[in-house]
Amino acid sequence: MNIIGKKYWYFIISIIIIIPGLVSLYLYGLNLSIEFTGGSRLTLSFEKTVTDKQIQGIHDIFSEKKIKVATIEKSQQDVFIRTRPITQQEDQFLISDLKARVGSFKQSQYETVGPTIGGETLLNALKGLVIASVLVVLYITFSFRKVPKPTSSFRFGIAAVVALVHDVLVLIGLFSILGHFLGVEIDSLFVTAVLTVIGFSVHDTIVVFDRIRENLKKVGGADFEQTVNDSILQTLDRSFNTSLTVVLVLFALLLFGGETIRWFVVALLVGMISGTYSSIFNAAPILVVWQDLINKRRK
Amino acid sequence: MRKNPRYLLWLIIGLSVLAGFVNLPKIGNFNPNVVFEKLNIPKELTFRKGLDLEGGTSLILEADMSGISKAQKKSALDSAKVVIEKRVNLFGVSEPIVQTSVVNQDFRIIVELPGLTDTEKVRSLIGTTAQLTFWEQEASASAQTASPSAEQVGFKQTNLTGADIKQTSVSFDSNTGKPQVQLQFTSEGTKKFADVTKRNIGKPVAIVLDNQLIEQPTVQQAILTGDAVITGNFTVETANQLSTQLNAGALPVPLKILSSSVIAPTLGTASLEKSLFAGIVGFIIIIIFMCVLYGKLGVIASFALILYTLFNLAIFKLSSLTPYGITLTLSGIAGFILSIGMAVDANILIFERMKEELRAGKSTQTAIELGFSRAWSSIRDSNISTLITSFVLYSFGTGIVRGFALVLAIGVLVSMFSAIVVTRTFLRLVYK
Numbered sequence: 001m002n003i004i005g006k007k008y009w010y011f012i013i014s015i016i017i018i019i020p021g022l023v024s025l026y027l028y029g030l031n032l033s034i035e036f037t038g039g040s041r042l043t044l045s046f047e048k049t050v051t052d053k054q055i056q057g058i059h060d061i062f063s064e065k066k067i068k069v070a071t072i073e074k075s076q077q078d079v080f081i082r083t084r085p086i087t088q089q090e091d092q093f094l095i096s097d098l099k100a101r102v103g104s105f106k107q108s109q110y111e112t113v114g115p116t117i118g119g120e121t122l123l124n125a126l127k128g129l130v131i132a133s134v135l136v137v138l139y140i141t142f143s144f145r146k147v148p149k150p151t152s153s154f155r156f157g158i159a160a161v162v163a164l165v166h167d168v169l170v171l172i173g174l175f176s177i178l179g180h181f182l183g184v185e186i187d188s189l190f191v192t193a194v195l196t197v198i199g200f201s202v203h204d205t206i207v208v209f210d211r212i213r214e215n216l217k218k219v220g221g222a223d224f225e226q227t228v229n230d231s232i233l234q235t236l237d238r239s240f241n242t243s244l245t246v247v248l249v250l251f252a253l254l255l256f257g258g259e260t261i262r263w264f265v266v267a268l269l270v271g272m273i274s275g276t277y278s279s280i281f282n283a284a285p286i287l288v289v290w291q292d293l294i295n296k297r298r299k
Numbered sequence: 300m301r302k303n304p305r306y307l308l309w310l311i312i313g314l315s316v317l318a319g320f321v322n323l324p325k326i327g328n329f330n331p332n333v334v335f336e337k338l339n340i341p342k343e344l345t346f347r348k349g350l351d352l353e354g355g356t357s358l359i360l361e362a363d364m365s366g367i368s369k370a371q372k373k374s375a376l377d378s379a380k381v382v383i384e385k386r387v388n389l390f391g392v393s394e395p396i397v398q399t400s401v402v403n404q405d406f407r408i409i410v411e412l413p414g415l416t417d418t419e420k421v422r423s424l425i426g427t428t429a430q431l432t433f434w435e436q437e438a439s440a441s442a443q444t445a446s447p448s449a450e451q452v453g454f455k456q457t458n459l460t461g462a463d464i465k466q467t468s469v470s471f472d473s474n475t476g477k478p479q480v481q482l483q484f485t486s487e488g489t490k491k492f493a494d495v496t497k498r499n500i501g502k503p504v505a506i507v508l509d510n511q512l513i514e515q516p517t518v519q520q521a522i523l524t525g526d527a528v529i530t531g532n533f534t535v536e537t538a539n540q541l542s543t544q545l546n547a548g549a550l551p552v553p554l555k556i557l558s559s560s561v562i563a564p565t566l567g568t569a570s571l572e573k574s575l576f577a578g579i580v581g582f583i584i585i586i587i588f589m590c591v592l593y594g595k596l597g598v599i600a601s602f603a604l605i606l607y608t609l610f611n612l613a614i615f616k617l618s619s620l621t622p623y624g625i626t627l628t629l630s631g632i633a634g635f636i637l638s639i640g641m642a643v644d645a646n647i648l649i650f651e652r653m654k655e656e657l658r659a660g661k662s663t664q665t666a667i668e669l670g671f672s673r674a675w676s677s678i679r680d681s682n683i684s685t686l687i688t689s690f691v692l693y694s695f696g697t698g699i700v701r702g703f704a705l706v707l708a709i710g711v712l713v714s715m716f717s718a719i720v721v722t723r724t725f726l727r728l729v730y731k
Contacts, residue, residue, distance in 0.1 A: 043566070087556070108563035117359060117558045120402065128695035132688045139687060143680050189630055192692065192700050196637070196707070199688035203641075203681035207648065210677035238651040245588055245647070246640035249581035253636060256580055258573030260351075261633055268637065 004229040007285035014166055014282060021173010024180060030172070031179030033187035034082060036122040038115030039070065042081045042091070044098070046105040050074045057102040065094065071183060075259065078108070085112050125191040129168070132195060136202050137161050144209065148216045151224070155290055160205045163275075163283035167201045168194055170274040171267055178263075189264040197271025200246075204239060204279035211235050212284065224291050228284050236280070243276040307724040315606055318613035347394075347619050348413070349628035349702060352571045354564025355413040360554040362406040367552060375552050376406045383408060408554065416561050431461030434505040435495060454505055457495050463488025465525075467542045472530060478538040482527040489525030497521040506531075570629050578636045582608070585643055593650050599725045600646040607642050607717040611635065614709055625709070631702035638710025641685070645718030648674040667726050671719070678718065682711050 003010075034041055046054070055072055058079065062069045067090070070082040086094070095107055137157040144153035171194055178184040211231040219227060250269045257265060350357050360383075367375050380399050387395045387410070396411040434454040465485040472479050484492050495504060496518050505515045506529055514531045533541070585604065589597035618625040625631075653670030661669065685707070692704035 045563070045566075106563060106565075107561075108566040109561060111558075111560035111562075112556075113558040114359075114361075116405070124695045128691050131695070132691040135687045135691065136684055139684055140680075143683075188700055192630060192703050195688055195692050196634075196703075199685040199707075202684040202688075203644075206681040206684060207677045210680060214673070214676075234655070235651075237654075238647055241592060241647045241651070242644040245585055245643045246637070248584045248588060249636060249640040252581035252584055253574070253577045253633060256573060256577035257633070258570050258577075260570050261574065261629055264630065264633065268633075 001233060002229060003232050003281065004225050004285055004288050007281075007288065010281035010285065014278070018166070018169050018173055021169065021176055024176040025173055028176060028180040030176055030186045031184065032122070033185035034111070034113050034118065035187050036118045036125075038085055038113050038118040040083045040086045040091075040112040041109065042083075042094075042107065042111075043109035044079045044081070044105045045108045046077045046079065046103060048103075049076055050079055054102050055079065058098060061094065061097050061101060065090075065097075067094075073183065079105075085114060087112070121188060125188070128191070128195060129198075132198055133161055133164060136164070136198070140202075140206070140209075144213060147213050148220070151216070151287060151291060155287060156209050159283045159286040159290070160202055160209070162286055163205050163278035164198050164201045166278045166282055167197050167271055167274045171197060171271050174270055175263075175267065184263050189261070190267055193264050193267035193271060196268060197275055200272060201275035201278060204243075204275050205283045207238065208232060208235050208279050208284050212287070225288050228288050232280055232284050239276055239280060243272060246272055307720060308728060311606070311721055311724060315609060318606075318609040321613040321616050322609060347626045348567075348571070349626045349631070350411060350413060350560070350562055350567070351629045352567045352627065353413050354416055354562050354567040355411065356415050356559065356561045357412070358410045358559045359557040360408045360410065361557045362408065362552045362554055364406055364552060372406060373401070376401070376408070379552055379554065380408055383410060387412065407557065414564065416563055431464070432507045433457045433459040433492075433495060434507055435499050436502050457491070457504075459488065459491040459495055463491060469535070469538045469542050470528075477530070478533045478535045480529045480531075480533070480538050480542050482529065484525040484527070486525070489523070492525060492527065493521060493523045571632075574629060574632045574636075578632065578639075581636050582639060585639060589643065589646070595729075596650050596653075596726075599729065600643065600650070600722060602725060603646065603717045603721040604639065604642060606721055607713055608639065610713050610717070611638075611710060614713070615706075625705055626702055627706075628702040630700070631706040634703040634706040635710060638707055638714060641710065642714035642717060645674075645678050645682075645714055646722055648678055649718065649722070663730050667723075667730060671723055675719070678715065682715055685711050 055074060058072060058081065059069065062081075062083065067086060068084045070084075071080075072082075073080045091107075091110055091112075099105065137160070140157040140160050141153045144156045147153050147156065175184060175186060175190065179186065208231060211234055212228055215227050215231050215234075247269065250265055250272065253265045254262065254269065362376055362379055364372050364375065376399050380397055384395075384397045387397060394413055396409070398409045400407045400409055433456075435457050437453050437455050463484050464482055465488065466483040468481045468483075469478055470481050471477065499518045500520060501517065503515045503517050505512055514529065516530075529541075582604075586597075586601040589600050589604075591597070593600065615625050615627060649670045652674045653666045656666035656669045656673075657663070689704040689708040689711070693701055693708070
């Protein structure tokens with residue numbers, strides 16, 4: 001099997017997957033949760049399945065109180081409401097009004113986040129992403145410092161980060177689309193998922209790179225392209241099996257893990273698959289493309 | 300590195316027995332905590348569950364430091380924390396968390412109250428309540444000065460505050476039978492109170508709680524004993540509440556709620572049950588998958604995986620003895636289930652490597668040793684990079700993110716131990 005020979009095809013596949021997400025990101029942006037924007041989230045658990053009429057009633061009460069509602073969603077007996085930040089006092093009044101007019105329920109969650117906290121959380125998340133990426137490049141550069149010529153450890157680091165950025169773009173793009181059409185929110189769980197995917201992506205990439213390093217030591221760098229291709233093929237079984245186990249576990253979580261972590265698991269699942277793809281079909285081929293460029297310049 | 304696998308085997312067995320023992324739940328009369336009592340470890344060994352699993356309230360409060368000089372802000376925040384801790388303890392919440400945090404120029408107190416979901420109660424105990432002040436009439440009643448509320452025009456604040464109170468109690472008015480709050484001032488407060496009453500004989504003194512006028516009695520005579528009574532319009536409950544609040548002390552700075560979250564316990568339990576079930580299903584899938592893929596090797600890896608799970612759970616439980624207890628949250632459990640998947644990866648790496656070496660014509664034993672030594676560099680590098688990300692997650696995340704990062708990091712470390720030591724020892728014994 002010649003993976004490196006078709007490398008541009010694989011790059012094109014990646015681009016085709018990433019572009020719709022980027023377009024959506026440009027058009028619709030991200031559907032940020034109240035953790036980042038500030039606001040309140042109420043969860044009401046009714047005794048019976050919620051009807052559309054009840055939802056309308058909830059809408060009416062909020063508009064009477066002049067509380068701007070971002071979304072109201074229902075799922076069987078539960079209603080999830082997102083609004084501008086409301087105080088606990090306002091919440092008390094609302095709840096008694098709702099109980100009187102819409103029907104009896106229990107308030108199972110009340111969460112409110114001030115805008116300052118929201119901004120901070122977002123900033124911290126971004127900082128975390130950048131710092132994690134930089135540290136990973138540094139670590140790979142350090143750990144692969146003894147890699148034989150013709151390549152260099154710095155290139156390994158950059159290639160790993162390109163794969164990582166690929167996975168982050170796939171995820172963020174997908175969630176921009178999901179956010180616009182299905183109302184899926186970007187919350188701190190999503191950020192956690194992204195950071196975990198970064199860890200995984202690099203994890204996968206390193207396994208492939210480690211093999212390249214070993215083979216370069218064995219056969220030298222005369223035919224770099226062939227060496228990289230061999231290394232990918234030798235680690236293919238492992239990459240596939242590992243990804244499959246993790247994907248199976250995530251499927252179990254998706255099916256049985258409940259609503260709260262559903263989109264978190266979806267993010268992990270997509271990131272996992274993307275991470276495996278990018279280590280095999282992006283990270284390693286980038287090393288070859290980079291080497292070709294340098295060779296051409298020398299001639 | 301060629302140690303006798305016997306010693307390692309005994310080490311593994313020892314650790315497993317210990318971990319198994321730690322993980323045992325209370326069954327009937329048997330309770331593993333008995334041993335800890337004998338060892339004089341005062342705490343009970345339990346999993347610490349986060350608010351999202353147990354239900355409860357979490358609050359982020361911001362202190363309004365506008366009236367405090369720069370040098371005293373930190374100590375004002377600390378004393379506010381002490382007051383809140385006292386109030387929370389009066390409330391009988393088990394294992395509350397009260398922390399201070401200074402972000403840029405914002406002074407905050409973070410409060411977590413497991414099991415408490417009555418927002419009304421939370422607000423009354425942790426809000427900006429119980430700033431008791433006493434006001435007297437200005438010399439010229441027409442002067443417009445700072446006033447606690449609209450009716451207080453013409454009054455100025457005295458130096459007597461809730462901080463001068465030594466003790467409070469609830470009693471009943473002998474005439475009307477209505478509940479009232481009795482105050483006993485400290486010696487300092489007694490002096491101040493005597494001064495205030497001396498100055499204002501025949502004039503009203505306003506008692507103000509949190510900018511609300513409670514009552515405005517007219518002073519009949521100077522009170523030198525340091526006893527006072529507030530006879531506002533109380534019910535037994537509100538009188539008790541005020542008394543409790545005044546006993547705990549007034550907040551040195553006003554606090555406002557920046558963010559709060561209340562989760563019903565039922566929601567938490569449902570989430571816990573679901574994710575545990577998902578974890579068990581995932582675990583079984585992995586074991587079947589490994590056994591199908593790698594046969595005998597897979598069975599060995601599955602044993603290692605069971606031990607991995609035991610060790611991890613034991614660490615979670617034992618951590619509750621240290622100040623750095625691991626709080627299990629929903630995302631933490633997801634992280635743990637995920638780390639099971641990652642723990643398998645090390646085994647897969649090694650087994651694939653062994654297969655290659657076997658194909659190259661090496662003997663089984665050589666293949667085992669080569670499989671481990673050659674797979675080691677990728678296991679090390681990939682796990683270190685995961686540790687780096689979990690470290691970053693931990694330092695920048697809050698709450699749930701931290702729980703996840705910590706669990707992931709511990710999972711990675713334990714998985715390296717289970718792959719390198721446990722699986723290898725088993726293999727060496729089986730293929731001797």
